[in-house]
Amino acid sequence: MKIIKLxxxxxxxISFIAFSMLITLYLCTKFSRPISIANKxxxxxxxxxxxxxxxxxxxxxxxxxxxxxxxxxxSVEDKNFYKHHGFDYLRIIKTLxxxxxxxxxxxxxxxxxxxxxxxxxxxxxxxxxxxxxxxLLTINIETHYSKDEILTSYLNTVNFGSGNYGIKxxxxxxxxxxxxxxxxxxxxxxxxxxxxxxxxxxLYNMDNAKKRANLIAQLMYKNxxxxxxxxxxxxFDGVIFSxxxxxxxxxxxxxxxxxxxxELKNINIFPNSILESELRIYTxxxxxxxxxxxxxxxxxxxxxxxEVASILVDPNNGEVLALAGGKDYNYxxxxxxxxxxxxxxxxxxxxxxxxxxxxxxxxxxxxxxxxTNFTFANNKTYSPKNFNxxxxxxEITMAAALSYSDNIYAVKTHLFLGEETLVNYAKKxxxxxxxxxxxxxxxxxxxxxxxxxxxxxxxxxxxxxxNKLHFIKKIEDKDGxxxxxxxxxxxxxxxxNIVYILNELLTSTYNINFKDxxxxxxxxxxxxxxxxxxxxxxxxxxxxxxxxxxxNALMMVWNGYDxxxxxxxxxxxxSRNIWLDTIESYEEKTTxxxxxxxxxxxxxxxxxxxxxxxxxKDNYYNFYYVNGTQ
Numbered sequence: 213m214k215i216i217k218l219x220x221x222x223x224x225x226i227s228f229i230a231f232s233m234l235i236t237l238y239l240c241t242k243f244s245r246p247i248s249i250a251n252k253x254x255x256x257x258x259x260x261x262x263x264x265x266x267x268x269x270x271x272x273x274x275x276x277x278x279x280x281x282x283x284x285x286x287s288v289e290d291k292n293f294y295k296h297h298g299f300d301y302l303r304i305i306k307t308l309x310x311x312x313x314x315x316x317x318x319x320x321x322x323x324x325x326x327x328x329x330x331x332x333x334x335x336x337x338x339x340x341x342x343x344x345x346x347x348l349l350t351i352n353i354e355t356h357y358s359k360d361e362i363l364t365s366y367l368n369t370v371n372f373g374s375g376n377y378g379i380k381x382x383x384x385x386x387x388x389x390x391x392x393x394x395x396x397x398x399x400x401x402x403x404x405x406x407x408x409x410x411x412x413x414x415l416y417n418m419d420n421a422k423k424r425a426n427l428i429a430q431l432m433y434k435n436x437x438x439x440x441x442x443x444x445x446x447x448f449d450g451v452i453f454s455x456x457x458x459x460x461x462x463x464x465x466x467x468x469x470x471x472x473x474x475e476l477k478n479i480n481i482f483p484n485s486i487l488e489s490e491l492r493i494y495t496x497x498x499x500x501x502x503x504x505x506x507x508x509x510x511x512x513x514x515x516x517x518x519e520v521a522s523i524l525v526d527p528n529n530g531e532v533l534a535l536a537g538g539k540d541y542n543y544x545x546x547x548x549x550x551x552x553x554x555x556x557x558x559x560x561x562x563x564x565x566x567x568x569x570x571x572x573x574x575x576x577x578x579x580x581x582x583x584t585n586f587t588f589a590n591n592k593t594y595s596p597k598n599f600n601x602x603x604x605x606x607e608i609t610m611a612a613a614l615s616y617s618d619n620i621y622a623v624k625t626h627l628f629l630g631e632e633t634l635v636n637y638a639k640k641x642x643x644x645x646x647x648x649x650x651x652x653x654x655x656x657x658x659x660x661x662x663x664x665x666x667x668x669x670x671x672x673x674x675x676x677x678x679n680k681l682h683f684i685k686k687i688e689d690k691d692g693x694x695x696x697x698x699x700x701x702x703x704x705x706x707x708x709n710i711v712y713i714l715n716e717l718l719t720s721t722y723n724i725n726f727k728d729x730x731x732x733x734x735x736x737x738x739x740x741x742x743x744x745x746x747x748x749x750x751x752x753x754x755x756x757x758x759x760x761x762x763x764n765a766l767m768m769v770w771n772g773y774d775x776x777x778x779x780x781x782x783x784x785x786x787s788r789n790i791w792l793d794t795i796e797s798y799e800e801k802t803t804x805x806x807x808x809x810x811x812x813x814x815x816x817x818x819x820x821x822x823x824x825x826x827x828x829k830d831n832y833y834n835f836y837y838v839n840g841t842q
Contacts, residue, residue: 246356247349249328249365254490257469259497260531260685266469271368272380274360278394281379283437284403285367288428290324291435293363298325298354299347325350327406328366333477372402373409374542375466386414388454396442397451400425400432410544415453422448464506467537467547468497472683474550479684479696490690496531496683498524501798505534508793512786513539518779521548521770522790523666523681524798527673527763529700530681533798546774553645553659554770557750558617559757560634560656562672562714563641565610567633568625569710574842575717575835576823578607579624586623586651594651596623599751602730609823611833615720615732617749619655626654641678641705642667656750666768672714672746673761675807676706709810713836718746725831726820734758740792743799744806749788753778758787760795764802767795814839 255268274282286293322330329349353362372382379402383391387398394402404412404424414421425448433443472495501524509520524534537547546552569575581604586594596619603620604612613621626634631649638647645660647653667681679702686697720726722738733749743762750757756771756779769787772779799805809815813836819826820833827833835842 247333247352249332249353249357249362254690256490256492257472258492258494259499260495260533261499262494263499265465265495265497265499268377271364271378272391274364274367277367277379277391278399280396280399281391281394281403282363282367283435284400284428284432286324286363287431287435287437288403289327289406291431293324294359296323298350299323323350324366325354325362328362328369329353331369331371332365370406371409371545373405373413373545374415375469375545384454386453395451396438397425397446397448400428400446401448401451404428410546413542414451416543463540463542464509464536464538465502466541466545467549468495468502468532468535468683470537470545470547471532471535471550475683476687479687491695492688492690492692494685494687496526496533496685498533498798500801501534501794504797505536505790505794508790509536509539512789516783516786517773518771518783518786519544519548519774520786520790521552521662521768522794523549523662523768524794525666525670525673525681525766527670527675527679527761527766530667530670530679531685532681532683533765534794544774548770548774549662551661552774553661554755554757554772555657555752556660556665557656557752557755557757558619558622559665559748559750559759560654560658561614561617561622562718562746562748562759563638563668564622564626564629564634564654565614565717566672566706566710566714567629567637568610569713570707571629571633573610573625574837575611575713576609576818578609578823579613579621581606581608581613581618581620584620584624586627588651594623596620596652596655604729604821606822608821609818609835611717611720611835612726612728612821614717614748615723615726615820616730617721617733622654623651627651638668641671656752662768662770666766669759669761669766669768671706672711673763673766674702675763676704676708676711677702678705679703709813709838712807712810712813713838715746715807716834716836718748719744720820720833721747721749723820723833725833728821728831734788737788737792740796742796745795749784751781751784755779756784756787758791760791762799762805763807764805765795765798767791809836812839813837814842816842 256264257266259265326346329346333349334346368378368380371377372379374385376382376385379391382402383389383394386402387394401414401421404421407424411417411420412424429438429443429446432438433440472493476493505522505524513520520536520539522536523532525532535549537549538544568577583597583603584595588594598619599617608618608621610621612618631651631653634653635647635649642664643660644664645658647658663681670681671678682698684696684698687695689695721732722734722741723732724735724738726732727735734747745760745762747758747760754772754776758769760767769791771783771787815834815836817827817832818824818835820831823835
């Protein structure tokens with residue numbers, strides 16, 4: 213009995229303290245400066261030729277929106293919207309209970325106010341810091357604005373699929389009518405989209421959309437927004453959509469626009485009043501490259517369910533020239549460049565070999581390539597294999613190891629340097645994903661996000677300089693006043709001599725003089741290359757990567773399935789074709805695409821495979837060295 217009384221006292225005390233803190237927080241926020249939730253803005257997006265690529269127009273008032281739509285949204289998203297003060301505590305408790313019982317996340321408890329904050333002011337990160345910021349901003353808007361004002365801003369901000377943000381755009385897109393004229397059935401279908409703008413998009417997933425619509429209809433009846441007669445007479449099959457079909461020139465561009473908007477949220481110098489005004493946003497987009505990327509993705513993935521992620525960057529300044537977060541924004545708005553993490557396979561090896569060259573090895577250093585069973589403490593073993601079980605069974609050079617993507621050479625190098633060496637170097641050049649210092653790291657078994665991976669590779673493509681990938685060059689107001697401009701900076705982070713040597717080594721992947729017991733990994737591309745590139749591929753059971761660059765362009769392509777389904781080895785050509793067609797089209801506008809040899813670097817011809825001085829015209833290779841190490 214004493215224990216029960218003690219527990220009751222503890223629970224009461226904790227509850228009282230939490231309640232007091234919450235009341236204090238609300239009172240403090242009440243007298244703080246309100247953040248702006250108005251939607252009186254107009255964004256005009258321009259490419260790097262100052263041509264308009266997209267416009268995001270201003271919003272409409274609550275009175276211009278169909279009551280059916282308003283009631284449907286409240287029923288499905290936040291039935292207690294007009295009763296709570298930003299957080300639905302009872303719903304939170306119920307959700308936590310359900311998630312605990314089912315031992316998985318079966319649902320969330322975000323209110324419309326919280327969703328508005330996420331949509332307008334926060335990025336894609338899922339961290340405790342972001343959650344705290346979300347809570348504080350939610351309290352801010354709840355204490356300074358009426359419920360109608362919050363709901364109006366939400367309906368003008370929320371994602372209704374296919375690149376449509378706000379109910380004004382959604383009503384025009386799906387039904388070619390004003391938001392005030394939406395019927396009950398149309399309103400219910402649109403209200404179901406924000407939960408998952410891909411799965412519940414009626415133009416592409418009507419079966420899912422109808423299931424969602426029926427759920428919302430039941431909730432509207434339960435909440436007394438429609439009668440039993442209206443519920444029974446709903447006809448979703450009779451809904452007629454506008455003639456909008458897949459926009460042939462707009463299936464990947466929205467991914468780029470989303471990335472621009474995400475960057476805009478993170479430009480901290482802007483007060484909210486500026487973000488709510490008329491802005492002209494000058495982006496880094498190369499429209500020709502984006503169109504070429506879209507075209508080649510469609511051509512190569514027309515009959516495939518595989519997904520794609522790709523990014524094209526100018527290594528000289530970090531400007532993102534083109535981006536595809538998936539093969540079609542209409543079907544999936546998940547931006548795999550910004551949000552996904554995938555195993556990178558052998559594309560990690562150039563980073564490993566930079567470490568090797570920076571720690572005493574040279575381009576002609578050799579290891580024995582043969583099937584190897586590595587044994588560690590506590591009798592733990594590791595037995596990596598080469599692709600198709602092909603081994604030289606002799607000493608091979610670093611150049612040959614890169615050419616064939618030899619796994620044995622890579623693991624031996626990794627262990628020789630120490631497993632922490634690659635981890636530390638990856639952090640230094642911008643990889644934030646957690647990398648485990650284990651033997652398989654040398655084969656790219658860890659998952660890395662493409663955006664941060666491209667940032668890291670930028671230090672090689674730039675000749676050694678660290679820069680920052682970015683999508684916005686400058687922002688002006690409607691009168692042409694400069695509000696923001698990206699400040700270019702370059703920090704020399706890699707040894708330029710070693711970077712040059714590594715970049716030359718990466719041309720071995722398509723050099724026919726390495727044809728021996730094995731073929732260079734992208735030898736089949738050699739005849740199609742019009743320019744010189746450093747190229748590396750990466751293959752796992754579930755991922756295909758190709759990374760290639762020179763001084764004018766860095767491009768990454770990934771192909772695979774979102775559900776980690778095993779991929780067919782024959783599909784490796786997809787990423788290669790996408791990369792080749794896109795980057796070569798961009799290179800037509802450039803000149804002088806390869807790096808100048810540093811004065812302190814010398815070339816010595818040797819046997820490409822063994823590194824010996826015995827070679828002929830068919831197997832020689834110019835090995836590059838920092839002068840004095842040859």
